[in-house]
Amino acid sequence: MSNGETGNKTAMRIALMAVLTAVVVVFTLLVRVPTPIKGYISLCDVVIVFSAYLFGPWVAAIAGGLGTGIADVIGGYAQWAPLSFLIHGLQGLLIAIIARSPVKGNVAADSPLIRLVIAGVVGMIVMAGGYYLAGGFLYGFEAALVEIPLNLMQSGVGVVLGIIVSRSVLKAYPPVRSLAL
Amino acid sequence: MTSGTFIAGRGMLYLFDARAKLLTVLALCVMVFLPLRPLGLWVLVAATVLGAWHATGLRQALQPLRAILFLLVIMILFTPLTYRDGSAVLRVGSFVLATREALENLNVLVARFMGITYLCTLFIWTTPMADINLAFRWYGLSYKAALVFTLAFRFIPSIAESFVMIQDSHALRTSEQQESSRGTVHLTDIVPTVTSALVVALKSIPYLAMSLEHRGLGRREKRTSYRRLVARGGLFTHFLLSVMIPTVFFLVFNTI
Numbered sequence: 001m002s003n004g005e006t007g008n009k010t011a012m013r014i015a016l017m018a019v020l021t022a023v024v025v026v027f028t029l030l031v032r033v034p035t036p037i038k039g040y041i042s043l044c045d046v047v048i049v050f051s052a053y054l055f056g057p058w059v060a061a062i063a064g065g066l067g068t069g070i071a072d073v074i075g076g077y078a079q080w081a082p083l084s085f086l087i088h089g090l091q092g093l094l095i096a097i098i099a100r101s102p103v104k105g106n107v108a109a110d111s112p113l114i115r116l117v118i119a120g121v122v123g124m125i126v127m128a129g130g131y132y133l134a135g136g137f138l139y140g141f142e143a144a145l146v147e148i149p150l151n152l153m154q155s156g157v158g159v160v161l162g163i164i165v166s167r168s169v170l171k172a173y174p175p176v177r178s179l180a181l
Numbered sequence: 182m183t184s185g186t187f188i189a190g191r192g193m194l195y196l197f198d199a200r201a202k203l204l205t206v207l208a209l210c211v212m213v214f215l216p217l218r219p220l221g222l223w224v225l226v227a228a229t230v231l232g233a234w235h236a237t238g239l240r241q242a243l244q245p246l247r248a249i250l251f252l253l254v255i256m257i258l259f260t261p262l263t264y265r266d267g268s269a270v271l272r273v274g275s276f277v278l279a280t281r282e283a284l285e286n287l288n289v290l291v292a293r294f295m296g297i298t299y300l301c302t303l304f305i306w307t308t309p310m311a312d313i314n315l316a317f318r319w320y321g322l323s324y325k326a327a328l329v330f331t332l333a334f335r336f337i338p339s340i341a342e343s344f345v346m347i348q349d350s351h352a353l354r355t356s357e358q359q360e361s362s363r364g365t366v367h368l369t370d371i372v373p374t375v376t377s378a379l380v381v382a383l384k385s386i387p388y389l390a391m392s393l394e395h396r397g398l399g400r401r402e403k404r405t406s407y408r409r410l411v412a413r414g415g416l417f418t419h420f421l422l423s424v425m426i427p428t429v430f431f432l433v434f435n436t437i
Contacts, residue, residue: 018332078301
């Protein structure tokens with residue numbers, strides 16, 4: 001029945017976006033990896049890259065953008081929420097589009113490693129560049145320069161771990177392929 | 182892990198309709214980028230800090246300042262170094278540390294950043310998330326987008342709890358290895374923990390989709406709405422205020 005098939009995809013898509021958004025929020029706020037310079041980086045980029053490699057551009061864009069926006073609101077950085085929504089949303093969207101597999105039925109994580117890396121690097125540039133521009137408008141371009149290395153480190157770790165985790169999840173939980181819409 | 186952002190308090194800010202409040206915050210955030218005298222920006226900062234103090238108490242009101250303190254320090258250190266032309270105010274030998282123009286620019290940047298921070302934070306503190314969602318719906322956000330937003334908030338605590346349990350169980354399994362190279366163990370702990378947490382989250386998706394379908398998602402019948410935003414004194418009055426506040430502010434403090 002066509003109405004049932006449409007309803008099925010809608011419910012699955014909404015459930016997928018909602019759960020992955022919540023995972024991005026948790027990974028942004030709870031999961032912190034200490035860095036050598038006494039700071040922390042969050043693993044939100046791991047989930048954004050993971051979503052892009054497994055579930056496509058729109059899921060990655062919504063989960064990444066909405067998740068980081070909500071995390072900023074909960075974490076007390078509400079002024080960053082709309083900017084994080086745009087930056088991480090664009091990051092997820094572009095990574096998924098570039099990494100998309102040309103083989104029908106495959107997810108992006110099945111693509112050659114070089115393609116995944118290129119997509120990840122583009123995501124890194126978008127993320128670091130986006131926050132530099134946003135920070136520049138908010139508090140000055142000179143001060144915003146200081147955050148570029150940290151953002152590149154966070155997004156770089158996100159890409160590396162995203163590739164590893166995507167392939168791990170595909171092995172550990174093969175039914176995930178049926179969730180990819 | 183709590184995902185609540187609303188802080189119960191008192192004052193006019195809590196009575197202001199969420200839709201009009203959102204418009205006011207947006208208008209004021211745009212206004213701070215228009216040509217305004219620095220005094221006007223600092224008046225806005227003072228007004229928002231006082232509003233936060235009245236609504237939630239001094240300790241809570243200072244919390245956004247603590248959150249952005251690091252960035253303020255970076256701004257104070259780095260911004261003057263890039264505006265070296267002009268009349269020198271601070272000099273070490275022949276090296277100009279700060280010029281008058283640099284300090285004026287810094288003044289505007291700091292006031293602007295603090296103003297935006299407090300405006301956004303006050304909006305979140307004084308408006309329940311359900312009202313924010315309804316306000317977005319009123320402005321045109323689709324039902325499905327609002328549903329994703331609501332469901333995400335519902336799932337945050339349970340996913341956080343699952344993650345903590347998974348992290349603890351992995352820590353118990355690898356506790357003997359933690360004596361050696363801490364950095365390596367830290368990194369190698371991440372992949373199994375993150376993979377397990379993601380698998381647990383992914384397993385909940387089909388059940389959530391099924392429960393959404395059982396509740397009628399995707400059917401053609403019109404949905405019923407059980408809660409609406411109500412503006413005390415009329416929505417028009419609230420919107421009039423939301424337009425008047427930034428307009429009067431701009432007219433008083435503009436430099437044009």
